[in-house]
Amino acid sequence: MARKLDVVFSDIEPGSALRAALAMTPSDVIGLVSRSKLRGRGGAGFPTGIKWDTARRHEGAEKYIVCNADEGEPGTFKDKNILERQTAKVLEGMAIGAYAIGASEGFIYLRGEYKYLVSDLARKIGEMKSQNLIGPDICHEKGFCFDIHIKLGSGSYVCGEETALLESLESRRGEPRNKPPYPAESGFLGRPTVVNNVETLSFVPHILLNGADWFQQFGTEKSTGSKLFSVSGDCGKPGIYEFEFGITIRELLKEIEADAGTKAVQIGGASGFCACADDFDKPICFEGIPTGGSIIIFNKSRSMFRVLKNFVEFFQEESCGQCVPCREGCSRMLEGIEKFEKGKGSSKTINDLLELSETMSLASKCGFGQSVPNSFRTIASKFKDEILSAGEGELWQS
Amino acid sequence: MAKLTINGAPYEASAGMTILDVCQREGIHIPTLCNHPDLKTQGICRVCVVDVKGSKTLQSACGTPVSDGMEILTTTDRIRKARKTIVELLLANHYTDCTVCPKNLNCELQSLANEFGLTDLRWKERRERTLPQDDTSPVFVRDNNKCVLCQRCVRACDELQGVYAVANLYKGDSTIVGSAFNRPISEVVCINCGQCVAHCPTGALYEKYCIEDVWKAIDDPDKIVVIQTAPAIRAALGEAFDYPPGTRVTGKMVSALRTMGFDNVFDTQFAADLTIMEEGFELLGRLKDALADGGKPSLPMMTSCSPGWIKFQEHFFPEYLPNLSTCKSPQQMFGAVVKSFWARKMNLDPADIVCVSVMPCTAKKFEAARPEMGTDGDQDVDFVLTTRELAVMIKQAGIDLRDMADSAFDDPLGESTGAATIFAATGGVMEAALRTAYEVVTGREVPFKDLDITPVRGLDGVKQAGIALTGVKKEWSFLEGVELKVMVAHGTANAKAVMTALRDGKLDVHFIEIMTCPGGCLGGGGQPLPVSPEKRLARARAIYEEDSESVHRKSHRNPSIARIYDEFFGSPNSHLAHELLHTRYTVRGQY
Numbered sequence: 001m002a003r004k005l006d007v008v009f010s011d012i013e014p015g016s017a018l019r020a021a022l023a024m025t026p027s028d029v030i031g032l033v034s035r036s037k038l039r040g041r042g043g044a045g046f047p048t049g050i051k052w053d054t055a056r057r058h059e060g061a062e063k064y065i066v067c068n069a070d071e072g073e074p075g076t077f078k079d080k081n082i083l084e085r086q087t088a089k090v091l092e093g094m095a096i097g098a099y100a101i102g103a104s105e106g107f108i109y110l111r112g113e114y115k116y117l118v119s120d121l122a123r124k125i126g127e128m129k130s131q132n133l134i135g136p137d138i139c140h141e142k143g144f145c146f147d148i149h150i151k152l153g154s155g156s157y158v159c160g161e162e163t164a165l166l167e168s169l170e171s172r173r174g175e176p177r178n179k180p181p182y183p184a185e186s187g188f189l190g191r192p193t194v195v196n197n198v199e200t201l202s203f204v205p206h207i208l209l210n211g212a213d214w215f216q217q218f219g220t221e222k223s224t225g226s227k228l229f230s231v232s233g234d235c236g237k238p239g240i241y242e243f244e245f246g247i248t249i250r251e252l253l254k255e256i257e258a259d260a261g262t263k264a265v266q267i268g269g270a271s272g273f274c275a276c277a278d279d280f281d282k283p284i285c286f287e288g289i290p291t292g293g294s295i296i297i298f299n300k301s302r303s304m305f306r307v308l309k310n311f312v313e314f315f316q317e318e319s320c321g322q323c324v325p326c327r328e329g330c331s332r333m334l335e336g337i338e339k340f341e342k343g344k345g346s347s348k349t350i351n352d353l354l355e356l357s358e359t360m361s362l363a364s365k366c367g368f369g370q371s372v373p374n375s376f377r378t379i380a381s382k383f384k385d386e387i388l389s390a391g392e393g394e395l396w397q398s
Numbered sequence: 399m400a401k402l403t404i405n406g407a408p409y410e411a412s413a414g415m416t417i418l419d420v421c422q423r424e425g426i427h428i429p430t431l432c433n434h435p436d437l438k439t440q441g442i443c444r445v446c447v448v449d450v451k452g453s454k455t456l457q458s459a460c461g462t463p464v465s466d467g468m469e470i471l472t473t474t475d476r477i478r479k480a481r482k483t484i485v486e487l488l489l490a491n492h493y494t495d496c497t498v499c500p501k502n503l504n505c506e507l508q509s510l511a512n513e514f515g516l517t518d519l520r521w522k523e524r525r526e527r528t529l530p531q532d533d534t535s536p537v538f539v540r541d542n543n544k545c546v547l548c549q550r551c552v553r554a555c556d557e558l559q560g561v562y563a564v565a566n567l568y569k570g571d572s573t574i575v576g577s578a579f580n581r582p583i584s585e586v587v588c589i590n591c592g593q594c595v596a597h598c599p600t601g602a603l604y605e606k607y608c609i610e611d612v613w614k615a616i617d618d619p620d621k622i623v624v625i626q627t628a629p630a631i632r633a634a635l636g637e638a639f640d641y642p643p644g645t646r647v648t649g650k651m652v653s654a655l656r657t658m659g660f661d662n663v664f665d666t667q668f669a670a671d672l673t674i675m676e677e678g679f680e681l682l683g684r685l686k687d688a689l690a691d692g693g694k695p696s697l698p699m700m701t702s703c704s705p706g707w708i709k710f711q712e713h714f715f716p717e718y719l720p721n722l723s724t725c726k727s728p729q730q731m732f733g734a735v736v737k738s739f740w741a742r743k744m745n746l747d748p749a750d751i752v753c754v755s756v757m758p759c760t761a762k763k764f765e766a767a768r769p770e771m772g773t774d775g776d777q778d779v780d781f782v783l784t785t786r787e788l789a790v791m792i793k794q795a796g797i798d799l800r801d802m803a804d805s806a807f808d809d810p811l812g813e814s815t816g817a818a819t820i821f822a823a824t825g826g827v828m829e830a831a832l833r834t835a836y837e838v839v840t841g842r843e844v845p846f847k848d849l850d851i852t853p854v855r856g857l858d859g860v861k862q863a864g865i866a867l868t869g870v871k872k873e874w875s876f877l878e879g880v881e882l883k884v885m886v887a888h889g890t891a892n893a894k895a896v897m898t899a900l901r902d903g904k905l906d907v908h909f910i911e912i913m914t915c916p917g918g919c920l921g922g923g924g925q926p927l928p929v930s931p932e933k934r935l936a937r938a939r940a941i942y943e944e945d946s947e948s949v950h951r952k953s954h955r956n957p958s959i960a961r962i963y964d965e966f967f968g969s970p971n972s973h974l975a976h977e978l979l980h981t982r983y984t985v986r987g988q989y
Contacts, residue, residue, distance in 0.1 A: 156569065173566060178441040178461035321547065321566060321573025323442045325480075328487035331571040332521055352520055359483040362456045362476060363444045370455055 002247035004255065005218065005226040008202050009081075009242070014088050015133045017205030021096045022141050029100040030056060033204065035212035037224040042068060042160070042197035043268060043292030044367060045223070048204075051194055054184035055101040060191040063103040065094050066169065069110045069198050070153045070160040073269035074314060075294035078228040078240050079198035083110075083117055086202055087124040091148060093201030095134060096208060098146040101194055105147055109165050112153045121150055157318035161366050162195040164320065175322045176366035199228055199293070219245035223285035231256050233266075233297035245285040249275055252284065252295065261300045264383070269294035270311040271371040274304075274378035304383035305390040309337050311375045319369065326369030329360040333376060343391030350380055350387065402468040411464045417448055418459040426472055429481060429510055431488075431599055432548035433460040435930055436916065437557055440549050445484050445510065448472050456480055485510045490521035492600070493543035499601040504927055506599035507546060529574065534584035536767065537760040538595050538605050542574045545602040551575060551594035558916055560891035561710070563588045575602075587713045587988055589890065591706035591914045592760030592784075592923020605760050605924060608781045609791055615752040615781070616659040623752045624740075625660040626732045626811075627651065629667050630758035630822035630919040631785050633940035637926040637933070638789035639799040644936030646944055649804025656805065658795045665807045666755065667814030669732035670821045670830070672962070673703065674953035676979050677725045677827075678835045679970035681909055682874070690876035696720035698885075698900070698907045701827050703727045705765035706914030706923075708983065710890045715897045716985040724980040728821065729755050729762055730771050732811070733778025734978040739966045740811060754781045756788045758822070758922030761914065770981050784924025813958040816945030823938045824888035824918035825854035825861060828911040832865060832884070833952045839867055839874045849951055855942070857917055857934065859892040860885065862907070888913040888921075 021029050034049025055063055067090060071079040082090060094106045108121060125148050129135040136145045156174045158164045163177035166188050187193025203225060207215050216224045223245035229252070232238045236257025243252065249265055265275045267284060268291040275282065275289065282288050298307060316330040336353045339345040357373030364370045380387055400411050404426060411420045416439070421428045432443035441461030448459045451469035456477060471477070489511055496502050525543060532540040549566065552575060556562040563586050567576045577586040595603045615623050632648040641647065655663045680699065687693035702708060702723040711718060726734065732755070737748040755762065759782075765771065766779040783791070792799060806812065817833055820826030829851040836844045844851060844865070853863035864881045867874075885907045887896045893912045899905050915921045917934035920941060950956055967975045 158569075175566075178439060178458065180463060315570075317570040317572075319570045319573075321569045321571075322440075322549075324444050324484050324487055324546075327547070327571065327573060328484075328491055332487065332490070335521070335523060355479070356483065358476075359480045363447045363480040363484060364455075365441060365444065365458070 002251055003218065003244050005242045005244060007206055007226055007242060008199065008228055009085055012089060012205055012209060014128075015092070015131060015139065017208040018092050018095050018099075018133060019139055020208045021099055022139050022144070026056065026100045026102065029096065029208070032212055033100070033207060036207045036215040037222075038200065038203055038207060038215065039223065039286060040197055041199035041203070041227065041292065043073070043290065045286045045290060048196065048200055051184050051196070052097060052100050054182065055192040055194045058185050058192040062105065062191050063101050064188045064191060064193040065097045065101065065103045065106040066165065066188065066193060066195045067094055067106065067108045067198055067201055068160065068162065068165060068195050069108055069114065070165060071111050071114075071198070072157045072160045073271065073292055073294050074311075075232050075266070075269045075296045076230040076292060078230045078293050080114055080117070081240055082198050082202050082228075083114070083121065087121060088128060089205050090198055090201050091124060091128055091134065093196075093204035094148060095138065095146050096204050097194055097196065097201065099144055101192070103194070104145045105149070107169060107188075108148060108150045109159070109169060110150055110152050112155045115152060118150055118152070156320065158320040158366070158368055161368050164366070165195060166193065175320045176368075178365070220283065220285045220287060222287045227284075227291075228293050229291075229295050230293050231295045231297070234258065234262065234299035234302070235297045246283045246288070248281050248283050249289075250280040253280065253297070256297070258297050259299060262297055263300050263302065264298040264304060264307075264379075266294070266296040266298070266307070266375070267291045268374070269296070270314050271368060271374055273374050274382060276382040278382075303390075304379050304386045305340065308376060308379045308387070309334070309341075312337055315372045319372075323365035323369060325360045325364045326372060329356055329364075329369075330372060332356060333373075340387055340390040345388065345391070347388070350384065353380070400464050400466040400468065402464055402466070402470060404470045405472055415464050416460055417450075417457070417462050417464055417470055418446060420464055421459060421472065428459045428472060429513060430460060431506055431510065431546065432550065434550050434553075434597055436597065437550060437553040440553065443484070443488075443546070443548055445481055447477060447480055449474055449477055482514050482516070485514050486516065486519050486521065488546050489516070490519050490523075491525050492546065493525050493527050493541070499544070500604040501601035505601060506928070532576070532582050533606075534582040535588060535590065536606070537590045537763045538592060538603055540575075540583065541602050542576070544600045545575055546600055547573060547575065548599060549575070550597040550599065551603060554593040554597040558593055558889045558891055559589065559591060559914070560894040561587060561589055564594065589706040589709040589713070589914065590761040590764040591890070593915060595760060596923045596925065596927065596929050605784055605786070606763065607787055608763075608783060609787055609794070612754055612781050612783060612791065615754070620750060621752045622661050622746060622750055623659070623754060624662045624664060624736055625655055625754045625756065626664045626666045626669070626729070627655070627756040628729065628758055628822070628919060629670065629819045629941065630922060630925070630937070631756050631788070632944070633822060633920055633937040634758065634785055634925045635789060636799065638786070641800075642936070643933040644940045646940045647799060648944070649806070650799050650802035652807055653802040653805045654792050654795075654797050654799055657797055657802070658791065660754070662808045664732070664736075664811040665814050666728050666732055667818035667821070668811045668956070668958060669728035669735065670818035671815055671953035671956045671959045672731050672735070672979065673725055673728050674817060674830050674834050675959060675963070675970045676731075676975060677701070677723045678831050678838065680723055680725065681831070682835060682838065683971065685908065686876060689880070698905070698910050699723055701911045703821065703827055704912060704914045704919070705759070705761040707890060707893060707912045709761070709764070709986070710893060710914070712984055712986040713988055714894065715901070716987060718897065718900070719983045719985065722983060724982070726771070726979055726981045727765060729757060729782075730765065730778055730981070731979050733766070733771070735811065735962070737776070737778055738978055739962060749776060752780045753778065754783065755779050756783045756785065758785050758919045758925045759915070760784060760923045762924075785926055786924060789926065810958045810961065813956060815953055815956045816948030816951035817953045818956075819945045819948065820941055822918060822920045822941045823855070824857065824913050825886045825911065826918060826941070828854045828884055828886050828909070830953055831909070832882075834954045835882075836865065836867070837952065837954070839870050839877055841871050842869070848946065850946075854884065854886050854911075857931070857938070859889060860887045860896060862886075882909070883907040884909045884911070886911045888918050889916045890914055
């Protein structure tokens with residue numbers, strides 16, 4: 001039975017983790033984070049220690065740490081809560097990262113819709129400056145200076161992708177860059193830049209205070225620690241939960257009081273995977289079903305065709321429009337799906353769209369384009385009948 | 399040095415090379431669309447995807463740097479499927495009217511469709527002509543119904559020209575290329591250079607044709623139709639007739655024009671020599687003013703031959719308009735001479751003369767229409783054809799350029815020098831001006847072997863040179879010991895760098911040559927497609943060959959130039975010369 005935890009929202013003594021970091025060398029801090037096996041909580045799960053180490057090793061006139069707060073995946077709202085309730089801890093996580101990689105400037109790239117958080121964030125940054133936790137010679141450590149700026153996004157989903165985020169941060173249109181080079185080698189203004197998710201940063205102070213072994217006791221071998229889940233949809237207790245990685249879908253459903261009529265669980269939002277009853281014993285973790293945290297529950301009253309169509313409509317609008325497989329693929333996928341509504345879709349249509357999905361996953365420029373077909377593939381295979389019969393009158397209530 | 403394998407065979411590559419670079423070097427074909435050797439890598443069409451061992455997804459060959467130990471496959475089932483699907487997706491969203499498209503048989507999307515052997519598309523709901531065409535530019539049309547969103551025009555405008563008139567607008571399936579706030583191109587800063595057109599792989603951008611107007615004039619028995627051809631045409635027109643780049647077709651072109659029915663076939667190069675006389679003496683005049691007469695003339699002086707650069711300056715650096723030479727461009731000097739000197743000489747009413755020019759340039763269309771470039775509404779140059787339009791007309795006339803015998807331009811406006819020929823290449827105007835100015839001042843030829851002023855040649859973006867003036871003639875004694883410092887730039891992004899340095903007080907030069915397009919006119923927006931650095935080099939080679947083989951290689955040694963000053967203008971910068979051969983500029987600003 002996976003444990004329910006309360007790490008992210010638990011208080012720490014302000015500055016204690018930062019002081020612990022400053023008592024170590026930067027490379028020892030990175031070593032500690034590496035040993036904890038902390039992986040990015042935004043969804044991709046890249047090892048944080050490797051990211052930091054890359055940025056540390058790469059030469060640059062200046063280095064940066066960016067907090068990715070462009071929380072845009074449908075169904076996720078955890079980062080907003082962290083920023084509201086644990087602002088100082090995220091900022092402290094950034095300062096620790098800055099010390100580790102040798103950055104003196106950081107940015108919070110904040111989702112445009114979270115504009116109301118700006119004044120609180122700015123106030124907290126000011127407060128921490130007065131406490132000598134941000135600013136010049138932090139904690140009286142001569143020469144360690146770190147300042148944080150807030151930059152608002154403008155509503156693009158793709159800007160959650162780290163290289164598109166950096167383009168936007170440089171005041172350009174938010175379109176993903178070619179990788180390599182990775183941001184840790186060449187990021188903001190071509191300089192080594194670490195981009196970490198809000199939740200990832202909020203774990204960092206705890207790792208500094210409690211150690212790598214403490215963190216590793218939670219979760220699975222390849223997905224250590226705990227994870228926040230933003231739960232919505234057909235369940236008794238929607239909201240934010242923290243469980244250790246490896247929790248099975250069934251365990252989760254029990255905790256959130258989903259009824260026995262649960263038909264499907266969308267894990268990872270629109271770009272994630274759809275699980276049906278057969279999958280409910282699978283674990284949620286990077287070696288199982290990965291997620292950035294969005295969990296949407298659908299019971300028997302929901303049309304999975306409608307769910308699918310809604311996701312694809314979202315992507316058709318939110319593709320940045322840059323690369324062909326994603327831009328054109330989303331349009332053609334929606335066009336194909338709409339055929340079922342008109343009673344013109346068939347198994348062949350599904351097969352054509354699966355072939356299209358293959359190209360989108362293999363050849364799209366960025367991770368978003370590559371993950372667009374996830375929901376189609378999983379919903380179309382697990383609820384094929386619902387897709388094929390979508391045109392047979394209004395069976396489902398919205 | 400990285401050791402890697404491609405399709406199992408070992409190769410070596412230096413750091414910084416992409417997979418595409420290596421494949422192209424080794425002759426391994428990779429289809430491309432958004433990639434262009436003139437532009438930074440965007441990696442967005444995904445037509446060039448390849449398999450890199452260890453990577454779950456396919457990687458773009460153009461956007462992926464090689465690394466040691468890399469194992470690359472370029473033709474597997476999943477690569478072929480992905481590439482073919484991508485081409486299908488592009489075609490399904492491309493308004494297809496190939497047979498009546500200006501890019502028919504010269505379209506990179508069409509070539510890809512052919513390469514993949516497509517006989518049908520999985521997506522039957524094809525794009526209709528739903529988006530409006532923007533025909534508000536004086537020189538080109540944008541038809542976004544044919545746009546593949548490769549961003550080559552966006553990058554050309556930004557990276558090569560520093561103008562950034564267009565960008566991607568909106569997102570998702572609404573993405574289009576357009577100007578700020580989707581305003582028509584006529585409402586934003588555009589210099590009409592046509593580099594967007596020249597870099598467009600499809601028919602989404604094409605110049606405005608005036609072919610029918612020209613045929614109509616030729617067919618009108620009451621009109622005398624005179625044609626002038628710019629120096630850059632002779633080194634590029636052949637490409638449209640399957641000659642290798644860099645083949646000179648001067649004589650064949652003249653024969654073809656005569657066969658087509660032009661009454662007189664003249665050479666813009668005559669006017670280029672005239673420009674050197676006017677501009678050279680203008681420079682010496684400004685130097686005299688500054689060094690001998692204690693005046694404050696606008697220095698450094700800047701060339702004014704290239705109409706894209708003129709408009710660039712009017713928009714971005716209007717405070718430096720007084721630094722521009724007041725000389726009209728050779729095209730416009732030619733038109734003015736035809737409708738004055740030549741009309742009088744031939745006893746013709748200028749109103750009966752139709753002056754047509756063939757230019758490597760789209761901005762020349764705009765230049766010819768400027769209100770200051772005519773008298774009483776009669777423009778000095780009536781119609782401007784690009785090199786591409788001329789190729790179309792030659793074909794319409796049923797002529798194969800390869801069948802034409804060589805013939806010479808008509809007199810007297812067909813006589814020119816090698817100094818005029820090199821106007822086609824970046825640095826050419828500077829070299830021509832120095833050949834004349836140095837000799838005027840010192841009485842000796844420029845101190846360079848065979849008159850080749852190599853420091854101002856070549857395709858470096860910005861070039862600088864100095865030439866010491868010693869042993870000068872008595873009337874130029876104020877120049878004794880002066881080092882004449884010159885600078886040359888091409889591509890207005892480079893011009894922007896030069897102008898910014900000037901504005902910041904970091905430049906100490908007397909004379910600056912700016913050409914709008916990469917490589918100068920030979921890389922103009924109206925030249926045969928597709929464009930590439932190799933083609934520009936080949937054309938430049940042809941241009942310098944033609945110069946070195948010329949009988950006369952200094953503008954002031956052109957016998958017809960001497961005659962026109964004797965018979966008509968009197969002397970360079972005379973009152974009449976000012977009236978007909980010089981012009982003024984307009985402050986435009988950016989908004």
